[in-house]
Amino acid sequence: MPQAAATAEKPRKEVPTSAVTRLVKYLYALQDLEAQGRERVMAAELGELANEPVTHVRKDLNYFGRFGVPGHGYHVRILLTNLERILGATSTWEVVVLGTGALAQAILEEERLTGKHIDVKGVVSVGGAGVGEELLGHRVRPLNELASLVQTDHVKFGILACAQDEAQEGADALVMTGIAGILNFTGVVLKAPRHIHVENVSLLSGVHRLVFYHKHRDLRPMP
Amino acid sequence: MPQAAATAEKPRKEVPTSAVTRLVKYLYALQDLEAQGRERVMAAELGELANEPVTHVRKDLNYFGRFGVPGHGYHVRILLTNLERILGATSTWEVVVLGTGALAQAILEEERLTGKHIDVKGVVSVGGAGVGEELLGHRVRPLNELASLVQTDHVKFGILACAQDEAQEGADALVMTGIAGILNFTGVVLKAPRHIHVENVSLLSGVHRLVFYHKHRDLRPMP
C-alpha cells in the first residue's frame, strides 16, 4: 500500500496571481485524470497536462501545503480535494448573468461552470431586450428585479456579458446591490468602487497579441 | 500652433507581454477619445481611461518610440496611428472561426473585431453540426474545406471556439494548413508544435479567480 499521502494546511504566504490562474488548470487536469480512473500523478505529468513547467506545479501547490509523497508523486483524489477547497469549489457560489446575447448564452452553456459549484440564480437584461423570454432554462428578468434577486438568492458575483453601451449601467446596478465581485466580459473599462473585485476577460486582446507577436516575430520566443 | 508632436521609431527593446495587453487598452481608449473629437490627451488621463497607472502608460509607449510632447501630452491622432501600426491594425488579418455555437457567434458579433482589420474569411464546423446553414452572414463549412479556405484566402490565424471534445481535432486541422497562430477559447490545453503561436482565453479562470480572492480576502489587495 504505497499511498498514504501527506496533507497540510499552511500559514498563508504571498501567492502570485498567475499561480492562482495555474491552479485552475491543475484542477481541470486532475478532474480529467480522475475521470480516467488514475490514482497517482507526478508533478511532471501534471505540468504537461496543464502546459506549465514542473517547477511551477511544485511551487504553486506548495504555497498551500504539502500534498505530494516524495518518490511517488501526488494522489489524484487527495490533491483534487485540496485544490477544490483552496479554490472554493467545495461550496456553492451564487451568480447572476447580465446580458442575453450570444456571449451570455456561451457562458450559460459552459458545462464546467454551471455543473458544479457555480449556481446561476438568474439572467437579467440590462437594456430590456428579451425580458420574459426563456434563455437556456432561465427566464430573462428586467434590471429592476436585480436587487431583490441578489438579496433573496444571496448572489455573490455578477457576470457582465451585455453590450458595451450597457456595461457601465449594468455594473452600477450590480454595485448598488452590494455584490462582492464582477466578472466583466464586455471589454469596457468599468468604474467601480475599490472594494468591488473586478476581473476582466477580454475576447479581443488575445487576437491583438496574436497579431502583435506575428508582426514582431523577433521579440518574445513562444513560451 | 502648439501641436507638432515627435514621432520616432525605436530599435526594439524587450517588451513585456503585459505591456502588449495594455497597449490594446490604450488603443481602445484613444479610439473613444477620437470619436469624441479630442485632439490631445495626457498620460495621466489615458491611464485613467485604461485603468492603468501613469507610469505604465509612459513606459509602455516608450518601448516603441517618443510619441508625446513634453508639457502637452499626446496628440490623439498621432498616437493612435502609431499604436495601430505597432499592433498591426493597419493591415488586414485574415482569420477563420472554428465552431458554430454561442461562443462562435459571440466572437462573430464583436464589432471591434470584425469591423476593421480582422477579416473573418470563413466559419467551419469541426463536428459537422450546422454545415450549410447561415451564421451571421457566413455559410458554415465542413472541416474538410478548411485547408483550401486557408490557402485561397491567405488565412493567418484560427479562432478555436468549438466544443471541448472537438478542440484538439480542430487545432490539428489548423496546424496542418500551415496557419501562423491559434486563438483558443475552448479551455482545452492544446498540443501544438512550437512554431505555432497559441493564445489561450479562458472564460472560466476569471470566475475561479473571483471566488479565490473572495475566499482569501486577506491575500492580495485589489489592484
Next chain:
DNA sequence: ATATGTGAATTGATTCACAGCG
C-alpha cells in the same frame, strides 16, 4: 533511487525620481 519541498539565485516587471524638452 526517485520525486517532492523549498530557500537562494536569477530573471523579469513595476515603480521611482529626476533629467530634459517644449
Next chain:
DNA sequence: CGCTGTGAATCAATTCACATAT
C-alpha cells in the same frame, strides 16, 4: 513650469539546485 522620457532602484515571479522524505 508641466509633462514626457528614461535609467536606476525596488519589487515580484520564475528558475535553479539541493536538502528531504519515502
